[in-house]
Amino acid sequence: MNSKKIMLVPLDPVHDVGLKMIRRGLDEAGHETVLLPPDLPVEEIVQEIYNSDANTVLVSRTLGYGVAEILARLVDLLDAMGIRHRVKLGIGGMAIRPELAAELGFDAGFGPGTTVEEAVAFVEGREYKGASFRAGKTKHDITQGHSYAYRHDGIKEKLELIADMVLSWAEGKTSPGVKRAAIRDELWDVQRWRNYEQMTDFLQEYPAHCGELAQNFYKKGIFHPKTRRFTREEAAGLEEYVRRTREEMRVPKLQHSRTKPLVFNQYGTGCPFMDIAHIKVSEAWGVDGVVHFDPSWGARTEGLLDGFLTHQEDGTVITPANLNRIKLALEPSTLWQVRAHRGLNTPETVVLAGQIGADLTKINICYGSLGGGTDPARMTVDAVWAMRYAAKYGLPFDVVTNEELCGVPAYKAFAGMLITTAVGVRLGARPILQPLFCYSPEVMVGLQMQDNYIEFNAAKVMALGQIIDAPIWPGAPVGFLTQSEDRVQSSASTAFHASLAALLGVDGVTIASSDEAYSGGPISVPSKIDTLRAVGEGFRFFGKTSLAPTKDMEIWRDQIVTGIEEVLTKVAEKGDFVQALYDGVLGSREDGAYPGRNGKDTVFPL
Amino acid sequence: MPGILDLIMDAVDIETFVVCRSEEDGRKLVVQLIKDWGFTDVDIVFCQFQGPGARVRGRAYVHRSGDVYGWLKPRDKEA
Structure with a gap:
């Protein structure tokens, strides 16, 4: 690459910081630069250009007042001096837009948000493709770097004893859910299904182990009352939409100078098309992973449906076709979690998620039994099998502790989470601890959060860190019960909680939208952007700052x-x-x- | 070719400050305003009345889950 000679011209009285940053970038790239003093008269600037052998001139003008007149005069004088053709001319500033620059006779215009890389690319005559966006975003294994070694001997001893107890209890037991999972695992093949081959063996076996709703679907073609199939035209429209979106897609990184926490948000509008739309927007605004949210009736239903189905209430129906469409629409860097944790389809959901190509799932015996509505015996045998399949398909799973929202104190919910974790590790799976960062009934009564939301949440993470070297992914979403319907308050609260997660060095975080507390209708896509923007600003604000433990954190951690x-x-x-x-x-x-x-x-x- | 409203992914929000006498008054005024613009699926997401009036965010859903979405319709190249 030839070295360029660039003259940098600040037209404002004092503001030349942007040009100084660009100068540094150009110098580092091996170009020669000259920075003129600010606020020179246009005639003097043109004379300087005339006297130099610069082949590129970058002008900055931050103030909007009179901008068009001054810039037009600059171009006119360069023309009059016969040197306009000799230099490539760029203009940047808050009031600058590409259209305005072109209208005034500049070769390029750079508005707010322009990066140094973009300006360097202009100087070098390269097309700017946002390389730093794409290069910085790869799919991460959230469990990487964790050994699952216990750090607390007393707890280790008890967890190993209880894991034995759970596994020996589940030995020799089965359930309709376990049977369906085995049928899905053995008789349903994703490649054959994707090739439109008939799954005759599967369809002969499967419905007999389903409940009435799924049997009606398979045997009589009756849909759940709130679902319908998509038309071919709709499906073609979606494919075109995804293709068009991909062409323009850039996936920014939210974490600023950190590598973690990975940021997840949930989707589950009921409609896989709308979900895909939400996912593409979330990806474009920096989300690292997305979580599939299924309808609440799905957890109470024996058997999964099939077909490309939309559902008109919260939660998107888990079917092979729905999951497959969503999978195919994801950017390569996006982590995808399909929750299996709380219902009668837990092990089969893990199998299907694994076959379709999910990256993560969610399993917890205790929450599923105590807050999720599933019978404890059934949940236990199903979850043990779900964890076996999670190991088989290489799906790490988070162990959520949402029973805290029912009023269960954190230490009890954590004991349950650690039991599921111990069983999972024993089965060769990779569990992820998911403490809630929430304003729970426990702290409402116990007043641990009367002053701040930091210390008790930090104590939770510190406590888990004292027990086991396992990945930690607070959720879900963080800030539960702190968000209101006020978009600003909700986004700020989410950003503060996500920033706390970053300061504590955890591996992931699930965030809400700013519509989290609004119950009058579906979550809107701008509300997802609200919190992604807020969280990104939080990460930018705190950078790599660390959090010093306080006395209260240590007391609550020990408790x-x-x-x-x-x-x-x-x-x-x-x-x-x-x-x-x-x-x-x-x-x-x-x-x-x-x-x-x-x-x-x-x-x-x- | 789809109209502009077809291209709204899900909802149109309007956030404003209404000079009014109560939260209920603020809610009613903003719902009426959005309905006057021709929207039918209207709700108030947030309303906070303090001092001289109410800070209100009203919402009109253009596309709800399960609808046929205008933004999936074929578009002219110029659009």
């Missing part, structure tokens, strides 16, 4: 660790994990947790 060990001791003493769930050891009726009833009496000996 949580002690509480976890006490709960695990009670479970171990009971000698029966499933009975411990029914009996409220991991969250009681007084706490607000109720053992679920969906799938009751559906666990059978093999």
Whole structure:
């Protein structure tokens, strides 16, 4: 590449910082630069250009007042001196737009948000493709760097005992969900399905293990009342939309100088088309991963439906076709989580997610049993199999602790999360701890967050870090019960919680949209942009700053660790994990947790 | 070729400050305003009344989940 000679011309009285930054970039790229003093008269500037051998002139003008007249005069004088053809002429500034620059006779115009790389590309005559955006974004393994080694001997001993207890209890037991998962795993093949081959064996076996809703679908072609199939025209329109969007797609990085936490948001508008639209927008605004949110009735239904279906309420139906469309629309860097955690289709959802190509799933025995509505025995046998499949398909899974929102104290929810984690590790899977960053009933009553939202949330992460070297992904979403319908408040709260996650060095974070607290209608796509922008600003603001532990953090951290060990001791003493769930050891009726009833009496000996 | 409203992905929000006497008054005025513009699927996302009036965000859904989306219709190259 030839070295260029560039004259940098600040037209403002004092503002030349932009040009100084560009000068640094040009110097680093090996070009020769001359920076004129600010606020020279246009005639003097033209004379300087005339006297120099510059082949590029970059002018900056931040003030809007009189900009058109001054710039037009500059170009006219260059013409009059016979040197306009000799130099490539660029203009940048807050009031500059490419159209204005072209109108005034400049070769390029750079408005707000222009990067140094963009200006260097102009000087070098290269097309600017936003290389730094794409190069900075690759798919990350959120579990990377964690050994799952225990750091607390007492808790390790109890967790290993309880993991044995869970596995031996589940041994020799099955359920309709486990059977469907095995059928999906053995008789349904994603490549054959993608080639439109008939799945005769699968379809002969599968419906017999489904509930009424799915049986009606497979045997009689009856849909769930709130679903419909897409038309061919709609599907073609979607493909064209995704293709067009991809051409323009740039995927920025939100974390500024950090590499983590990875930022996830949830989608689940009910319609896979609208989901894809939300995902593409989220990707364009920097999201690292997206989480599939299925309808609440899906968790109570024995069996998954099929077909390309839209649903007119919250949550997008899990079908092979819906998941496949969503998968095909994702950018290569986007992590994709399909939640399996809380219902009667848990193991099969993991199998399907694995086959379609998801990156992550979600499984938790205790939340599924105590807050998710599934019978503890059923949830346990299904979750054990789900974790086996998660290991088989290489899907790390987060272990959510949403029972905290019911009123279960953090230490009890964490004890349950650690039991699922211990079982998962034993089965060769890669669990991810998911503490809530939330204004929970526990802290509303206990006043741990009376002053701030930082210390108790930090104590949770510190406690888990003292117990095991496992990935931590607060969610879901962070700031639960702190957000209001006010877009500014909601975005700010999300950004502060995500920034706290960054300061604590966790691996991932799930964020809400600014519509989180609005219940009158679907989440709008600008509300997703609100929080992605806010979180990006939070990360920019704090950079790599660290958070010093406070006395309260340490006190609450120790209380949580002690509480976890006490709960695990009670479970171990009971000698029966499933009975411990029914009996409220991991969250009681007084706490607000109720053992679920969906799938009751559906666990059978093999 | 789709119209401009067809290209709205889901909803149009209007955020403003209305000089009014109560939160209820502010809500009613903004709902009426959006309906006067021809929108039918209208709601108030947020309203906060303080001092001289209300800070209000009203919303009109153009496309809800499961609708046939205008932004998926074929577009002219110039559009």
